[in-house]
Amino acid sequence: MATRCLGEREGLTFWLARPDDYDDVMSISDDIYLGNDYLPHRYHIWLEEPGRVVVLARRDAKMMALESFLVVDEGSTVVVEGLRVCPTQRGTGLAGVIQRFVDAYVCQLHPSVKVKRLTRNDDPGPSKLAKFSVLARRAVLSFAGEAESFESFVSHLRSKLTASGPSVPTVVPLGTEQLRKVLLDPGLPSRTRLPGGAIIQDWQPLRPMEGNLAILGRKDLDWFADKQEAPAFLAVSTRPYPVPFEGGALRSSVDLFGADPELAKVALVSMLERARCQGWLTEKVLVHMYLEEALVEELRSFCDGHAGVREWTSSWLQLLVEGPVEESN
Known part of the structure; x- marks a missing residue:
């Protein structure tokens, strides 16, 4: 040892x-x-x-x-x-x-x-963050329910989109080469309003640069965008994975980057449909959605109205901070 x-x-x-x-x-x-x-x-x-x-x-x-x-x-x-x-x-x-x-x-x-970066689920105030710069602040919406209920929940959300009429926007999945071009596009952070210039994927913040593509590539992720070139909206989700919630559940995390609420709804539904195809073979499902604070109420209203899936907790916080790595203290 x-x-x-x-x-x-x-x-x-x-x-x-x-x-x-x-x-x-x-x-x-x-x-x-x-x-x-x-x-x-x-x-x-x-x-x-x-x-x-x-x-x-x-x-x-x-x-x-x-x-x-x-x-x-x-x-x-x-x-x-x-x-x-x-x-x-x-x-x-x-x-x-x-x-x-x-x-x-x-x-x-x-x-x-020279620098360390991390995400927090709270804001402890300026005294505890004195050595850090706050790069971004995002909201988190969380929903929980039985796996069987999530099956109908996803269909419920799709029907809401369909009822909105023919003008509903679309999102497309990104393959490996398409994703590479998108992530290395220098205009991506401003167009999609990346928080602090980073892609925060299930709480892990990475800047969209060549050296980080391998890290993202090691993960089993699904990517969607409003278009394959120069997108203004980008979304990424994890495949469902197990967590110990209430004795055992599957968790999916959906990160949404952009300011358009209609694209956010379409991306959410597309990712939940993909997760459903991958299988919810457990009794409970948790979905965490990370998005701009300005989109919270509209997305909450969109997800409301299904008896079997509830908001797990009131919207909470994702704080992205960065500070110096200190040799000794």
């Missing part, structure tokens, strides 16, 4: 994660994201992902905390993800300890990295 030990700080020892740490990691993950935790599904994937490091903190051999980082932007930035602390230690400052250690380790391992 000594070869995995990265160092000590403030009574903690820090280790590179390995597959047999899975149970210990899950033991500190109770109630993370209110049952929406992606890490049970992605932990082993993360350990094999190029450019990613998963760091564990222990005290007297007991698991205390986890944080992961992924090198992006062709080596100049890290995206920080997965931070969690043992339930009995939350609010004690332990999160800050592992964050400072990981910052120093990033500088040691990747001297070219």
